[in-house]
Amino acid sequence: MVSPGILLVDKPAGLTSHDVVARVRRAFGTRKVGHAGTLDPMATGLLVIGLEGATRLLTYVVGVDKTYEATIRLGQSTGTDDADGEILARATEASWTGVTPERIAEGVRALTGAISQVPSSVSAIKVDGRRAYDLVRAGEEVVLKARSVTVSRFDVTDRRAGDGTLDLDVVVDCSSGTYIRSLARDLGADLGVGGHLTALRRTRVGDFDVADAVDLDGLADARLLSPAAAAARVLDPLSVSAADARDLRHGKRLIGQATRLRGSLAAAIDEDGVLVGVVEKRGDDLKSTMNMPEVAQ
Template identity: 75%
Template sequence: MVSPGILLVDKPTGPTSHDVVARTRRAFGTRKVGHAGTLDPMATGLLVLGIEGATRLLTYIVGADKTYEATIRLGQTTSTDDADGEILTTADASAWEAVGDEAIAAGIRELTGEISQVPSAVSAIKVDGRRAYDRVRAGEEVVLAAREVVVSRFDMLEKRQSDGHLDLDVVVDCSSGTYIRSLARDLGAALGVGGHLTALRRTRVGPFEVADAVGIDDLEGAETLTPAEAAARILPVLPMSAEEARDLRHGKRLAGQAVRLEGAIAAAVDPEGGLIGIVERRGSDLKSTMNMPEAAR
């Protein structure tokens, strides 16, 4: 029997996130594998996967803040805002050579904090039920609506000339739904020379770090976090008695127990340390909003 758990995988460049899911299914011998947010084929880094009953926890992970390391190339725009697209414009060398540190810093400041961002037309956002990138591939013109995102850190680590281009190595902390290639595009536009993304690596999803992840060739026998361990990283933990655990698993409310809940939700744990599920406040009561299968603790 496959044990439920949360698996951290360090995706290499090339395969899609769905390729990684497929390999994980084969490695663990189960079809029940899900993810908490994809990465483009070009990108590398952290994928958070749920196995068996632990897939129910992915809902509480997918919206977590993330950290990326990226390289932005100034002086060129592409059809996809990254290196996989067709080059659309190329600035004169004199133009990007004239871009100084102060101008770059000012451009980065404008893209830090709460910002309104237009996602790339080849993103996975659905438009009338179809992915935007599918519509673009079909020859349709797609213009997506701007969305509010939060970029809490946008730091330039290094500026270097590479093969006749000006490349910026950056690190970004941001809310879920932020597109780093859109930051690259918008920074290049603000500087008047154009820009696109040439490298992207996700190093963190909420409390999960890529340093703790396994490689794609090491999935066989890879260790996973138990549902209780993973839940304790993302939510406050509420210990329950055996009787309370039984009641929650049977769908009953815990009368008058909402005072035990500090935030909106918490992970309810039984006396053996197993995850019962996620509880929330219903008036003065506690009620389970998501129950784990009892064997998947």
């Protein structure tokens, strides 16, 4: 029997996140596998994957902030805002006149902090129950609503001039739901030369780092993070007694213990180091909002 746990995988380019999940299912011999946060086929990097009962933890991983390394190509616009799309427009020689290092820095600053961002039309966002990218592929026009996101870091680390293009290597720290393709598109539009993404790598998801991930060839020897260890990276850990753990598992409240929580949620971990579940404040009490299955972990 497969033990529940969290697996960190370094996704290669050319595979979908679903492809990776399928490989993990085969490697571990279980159907109960899920991931926290899709990566496009062209993207590489960190996928946080849950197995068995640990899939319940993925809800709390999805919303954490993330770090990406990317390359933005200025001077070309594509239909998908990345290199997989057809080039729709190329910058003229005259349009490059005002694209100075100072002007690029201004454009980057304008896309840093709390911003309103329109996701790419080929994103996985659902419109009337269907994925936006499916609608686009079916020939339908899709205009998604702007959403508020936070880009806490947007650094240009290198630049390379090409034939009518300028590539910028960037590092971005951002809130969940931020589209790096949209940053590339919007920076190019602001500079008047167009832009799209040519490379994307996710290096961090909350406190999970791609340096600790395995590649697909290493799945057979991969070690899982226990649910308790993984939950403690996402939520504040809360030690509970055996009696309290039993009450939480039976749906009972922990009377008068709300003051033990610093935030709104915590990972309840019993005396044996086993994750009981996730608890939340209910008035002066604590109540379980998610219980882990009672199996050996």
